[in-house]
Amino acid sequence: MTDRLSLIFAALADPTRRAILARLAEGEATVTELAEPFDISLPAISRHLKVLESAGLISRSRSAQWRSSRLEAGPLREATAWMERYSRFWDDNFTRLDAHLKRLQEEKP
Amino acid sequence: MTDRLSLIFAALADPTRRAILARLAEGEATVTELAEPFDISLPAISRHLKVLESAGLISRSRSAQWRSSRLEAGPLREATAWMERYSRFWDDNFTRLDAHLKRLQEEKP
């Protein structure tokens, strides 16, 4: 589970982390600001941020005692690129056509 | 972690499961067929399939003693839709413009 894509998907698998990303889409924020909407401890948030950071989904900077996080959407593009390999299955019409072709092919031999 | 999106992302966070999906993109397959490329036991594969199924990423049917799996890409579309909310951050130019606008706005007050 050490590959990049796995890290990204695993990071996105937690609703708290997705909410943090949503918040960061509105602009940078400090840890306490990010923690505010949630009913969990600061250390917990701190670790969520670490997970997001090691997935490359955020970058962090510090000024004085504040550490502010910033959304980095590159990994999201990566993940989307991976999923797009399957986009041809999204379209119901295509799926039906595909199934039809497959059926035809199986009738041959 | 019971929400749909979390299930989907968690399912995708495993390379074996992603490989299974890739295989299924080429057509339906039985459990042993799916297991073949991997160096792990059949029960392990069986459980991966259960994870994929409860995320809605595959559907399963049986004929005689064979259970064949079929790719269901709907959840992938869902996941992509979620990520697309951030697509404006993917484009570097936009990001720079966005940062610029934000700076301007912060200069005002």
Place this chain on the structure above:
DNA sequence: ATCGTACTTAACCAAGCCGTTAATTAACGG
């Protein structure tokens, strides 16, 4: 020097994940 604020690290715990082997279920074929 010390206090307060912002945050991280450490130590711990319960629950979940991913793998194993062994046992079980299910269906077909002689």
Place this chain on the structure above:
DNA sequence: CCGTTAATTAACGGCTTGGTTAAGTACGAT
């Protein structure tokens, strides 16, 4: 009925995750 093949379920072990509280670090302000 019996044996074989396909797959799942059960029981277990080790590692990870997501949370906790308590202690530590880093910086600014007084």
